[in-house]
Amino acid sequence: xxxxxxYQHQCExxxxxxxxxxxMRVDHHKHHQERRTSxxxxxxxxxxxxxxxxxxxxxxGMALLSLPNPSLNLAHICKLDxxxxxxxxxxxxxxxxxxxxxxxxVRSNQLKSLPNSIGCLSKLKFLNISGNFLISxxxxxxxxxxxxELNANFNKLIKLPDTMGFExxxxxxxxxxxxxxISLPYSVTHLTSLRTLDARLNCLMFLPDDxxxxxxxxxxxxxxxxxxxxxxxxxIGLLMNLVELDVSYNKIAALPDSIACMRRLRKLRVEGNxxxxxxxxxxxxxxxxxxxxxxxxxxxxxxxxxxxKKSWGFGKLVKYGTFNARSKKWAREERDGFIxxxxxxxxxxxxxxxxxxxxxxxxFSPKTYFSR
Numbered sequence: 001x002x003x004x005x006x007y008q009h010q011c012e013x014x015x016x017x018x019x020x021x022x023x024m025r026v027d028h029h030k031h032h033q034e035r036r037t038s039x040x041x042x043x044x045x046x047x048x049x050x051x052x053x054x055x056x057x058x059x060x061g062m063a064l065l066s067l068p069n070p071s072l073n074l075a076h077i078c079k080l081d082x083x084x085x086x087x088x089x090x091x092x093x094x095x096x097x098x099x100x101x102x103x104x105x106v107r108s109n110q111l112k113s114l115p116n117s118i119g120c121l122s123k124l125k126f127l128n129i130s131g132n133f134l135i136s137x138x139x140x141x142x143x144x145x146x147x148x149e150l151n152a153n154f155n156k157l158i159k160l161p162d163t164m165g166f167e168x169x170x171x172x173x174x175x176x177x178x179x180x181x182i183s184l185p186y187s188v189t190h191l192t193s194l195r196t197l198d199a200r201l202n203c204l205m206f207l208p209d210d211x212x213x214x215x216x217x218x219x220x221x222x223x224x225x226x227x228x229x230x231x232x233x234x235x236i237g238l239l240m241n242l243v244e245l246d247v248s249y250n251k252i253a254a255l256p257d258s259i260a261c262m263r264r265l266r267k268l269r270v271e272g273n274x275x276x277x278x279x280x281x282x283x284x285x286x287x288x289x290x291x292x293x294x295x296x297x298x299x300x301x302x303x304x305x306x307x308x309k310k311s312w313g314f315g316k317l318v319k320y321g322t323f324n325a326r327s328k329k330w331a332r333e334e335r336d337g338f339i340x341x342x343x344x345x346x347x348x349x350x351x352x353x354x355x356x357x358x359x360x361x362x363x364f365s366p367k368t369y370f371s372r
Contacts, residue, residue: 054078054100061085067094079103083128086110092117099123107131107151119143130154130175142167149173153198157181165190177201177221182228189213197221200246203228212238221246223269237261248272260294 055072056079064085074097082090087109096117098104103126111132118124119140127144130153137152142164148171157179165187173196174188181202188197189210196219204225211217212235220242222229229250236245237258242265247255249272259265268287275283278293 057081059085060105067091075099077101081105082109083107084109088112090115096120102126102146104128114138114141116140122146125149127151137161137164139163144168145170147171148193149175151175152179154178159183160185160188163187169193172196172216174198184208186210192216195219200224205229206231207233207236209233209235211235214239215241217242219244223248223250223272225250227251232256234258240264243267245269253277255290255294257294257298260291260298 053076055076057072057077058081060081061084064082064087066087067082067090074094077098078100080098080101080103083105084107087106088111090106090111092115095101095115098121100123101121102123104121104124105126105128107128108131111129111134113134114129114137116138117140118138119142121144123146124144125146125148127147127149128151130151132155134152134155135158137157137160139161141147142161145167147168150168150171150173153175155178157176159181160176162185165185168191170193171191172193174191174194175196175198177198178201181199182205184199184204184207186208188194189208190213192213192215194214195216197214197217198219198221200221200223202225204222205228207222207229211233217239218241220236220239221244223246226249229247229252231252232247232255234256235258237256237260239262242262244267245259245262245265246267246269248269252270252273253275254277255270255275259268265287268290270283277297278290282289282293
């Protein structure tokens with residue numbers, strides 16, 4: 001689409017048909033533009049005319065190793081698709097001139113970094129950089145303040161820019177699955193427009209606190225961080241608009257009690273965790289059963305462990321005064337019971353110090369024999 005003559009030499013044999021289609025698309029826009037300009041001009045038509053001048057450039061799947069110099073004015077491009085090529089870099093000068101670009105797709109290339117000039121894309125709304133070899137993102141990406149969707153899956157990201165969440169306030173979808181992230185920056189909690197956060201298949205050790213600031217979050221997926229993620233912050237229960245929560249295949253032993261407060265939650269996945277609270281038999285029942293369990297635990301009215309059975313015979317003996325239950329000495333021995341705090345050898349137990357432990361009254365203490 002960047003002028004047929006620029007790519008004729010490179011792609012004519014393998015991509016002649018696609019090249020022709022792209023050229024026809026450009027010609028169609030130009031023809032439409034000329035038809036509009038021939039009509040009487042007015043100030044109300046200025047913005048519409050500017051939109052008609054914008055072009056969609058599709059260079060996907062052309063086995064490009066680099067980008068040739070375009071003959072088309074880059075300021076006229078609103079969508080640029082460079083996916084499924086062999087690009088190892090994007091020129092700084094290219095992104096600096098894409099002033100009206102709203103969608104950039106460079107997925108499935110061999111990019112190891114993004115140009116710092118990506119911060120010049122002030123109108124960019126959709127950015128897909130998945131399937132590359134990116135280790136980090138440039139800090140300047142936070143200047144793409146119109147960004148609504150960022151897809152950075154299947155890279156080698158170790159960390160995200162610390163301050164990106166403070167500026168990307170229009171971001172609605174952040175997808176960074178299948179990377180090597182150890183943590184998410186605290187600034188992520190300032191993405192108040194965020195609806196989907198996908199951070200599965202990473203090495204996350206914890207989630208940031210203050211998650212309650214994500215007031216519009218509907219889907220949170222932090223599954224398959226395996227042995228790294230061992231706990232969830234209690235603030236996760238304050239995500240009042242959350243509909244789907246996936247924390248499966250981690251090392252979480254207890255869900256926060258606050259999850260019982262998530263009334264809009266419709267899907268909860270926790271399999272693959274060594275859960276103790278709530279027990280898996282509760283989880284397997286239903287989401288409502290999990291809510292009830294966590295609510296009871298939060299209110300201190302959870303199921304108590306069953307009381308030990310007592311011998312009716314000894315109880316009657318105490319009741320009728322056979323043993324003086326009010327005796328201070330007996331009460332002390334009753335509290336002590338027959339307790340062995342640590343392993344002792346036979347010789348040690350036979351010493352005078354431990355001889356009293358085998359007295360009849362100790363052996364028949366209510367906490368040692370009759371309470372079993």
